[in-house]
Amino acid sequence: MTTAAGQVPLAHQPPRHPLDPDPVxxxxxxxxxxxxxxGALTGIFVGGVVPATIALQLARQARREAYASGGFLTGAAWLRRGERLARVGLVLVAVAVVTLVVIGVVRLAGSPYGQDFAPNVD
Structure with a gap:
C-alpha cells in the first residue's frame, strides 16, 4: 500500500494487545x-542550586522508569528541556558564587591591613 506515486510504502503496524497499557x-x-x-530562574540568586539538583536526580529516575516501561511512558522532550534548564541554573549558581568570591577578594585586598593608627602615633 502506498500513499501516492513515488512515495515509500507505509509500514503495517501490528494490532496492539488488548492488555497493553496506553502510552501516558x-x-x-x-x-x-x-x-x-x-532552578534556571533563581540560579543567579544562589537558591537555584536546590531545585536544579533535585530536577537532575528526578530526571535520572524518570529515564530509568521510561526505559523499563518499554515505551509506554512518554515525556522525553520535557525531560530534556528540564535537564537543560537545571544545568543552566547550576551554571548561573557557579557564576554567581565565583563573582561573589572575586568581589570579596578584591575588597579584602583594597582594605587596610591591621590596625590603623593616627599619624602622630609611633
Whole structure:
C-alpha cells in the first residue's frame, strides 16, 4: 500500500494487545521541567542550586522508569528541556558564587591591613 506515486510504502503496524497499557506522559517529566525552570530562574540568586539538583536526580529516575516501561511512558522532550534548564541554573549558581568570591577578594585586598593608627602615633 502506498500513499501516492513515488512515495515509500507505509509500514503495517501490528494490532496492539488488548492488555497493553496506553502510552501516558510520565508525571516526573513535568516535575523535572518545573524544577529545572525554577532552578534556571533563581540560579543567579544562589537558591537555584536546590531545585536544579533535585530536577537532575528526578530526571535520572524518570529515564530509568521510561526505559523499563518499554515505551509506554512518554515525556522525553520535557525531560530534556528540564535537564537543560537545571544545568543552566547550576551554571548561573557557579557564576554567581565565583563573582561573589572575586568581589570579596578584591575588597579584602583594597582594605587596610591591621590596625590603623593616627599619624602622630609611633
Amino acid at each position: 506522559r510520565a508525571t516526573k517529566a513535568r516535575a523535572v521541567f518545573a524544577l529545572g525552570l525554577i
